[in-house]
Amino acid sequence: MKPLLLFIATLSCLYSSDMKxxxxxxxxxxxxxxxxxxxxxxxxxxxxxxxxxxQSYLKNKLQHFKSGKTANQTQEVMVQFAVKLTKDEIESLTYFLSRHKGNTNKDVSSELLGGFGS
Ligand code: HEC
Structure with a gap:
């Protein structure tokens, strides 16, 4: 019974990180x-x-931008995008960015951009 449970736990763990x-x-x-x-x-x-x-570097940056803190004028553009992100979205975004595997999902961009940019 135990190995099976372990197997299921590992699978669901892999599955959920992939979802993220x-x-x-x-x-x-x-x-x-x-x-x-x-x-x-x-x-x-x-x-x-x-x-x-x-990931923690990116998360820190986004949380700073979200709270309106910027170090220079070029960073100010980020505030308007960061304020709209929830804590959960920041977690998923930075998880994805830190493990970025290249532009593997061309479908996502072409779906959202209607073919533009792909
Ligand atoms: C209008 C252009 C623009 C958009 C859209 C934009 N960014 Fe940025 N982003 C910038 C600029 C400019 C900087 C600051 C560069 C600097 O520090 O001089 C920046 C900085 C960052 C940084 C800090 C990077 C580092 O290495 O210091 C993160 C993280 C980031 N953006 C994430 C995002 C995310 C996530 C989104 C979408 C929700 C987003 N940005 C949308 C222009 C943009």
């Missing part, structure tokens, strides 16, 4: 983060790369 990654990816596009940070979170001309950065 996918949820973060959906949010990344639906909250238009991709417009500035790029479709693969690789960064753009005015916004930094987010992919593969440390």
């Amino acid at each position: 990654y996918n949820r973060g990816e959906m949010l990344y596009f639906s909250k238009v983060c991709n417009a500035c940070h790029g479709p693969s979170a690789e960064g753009g001309s005015s916004a930094p790369r987010l992919a593969q950065k440390n």
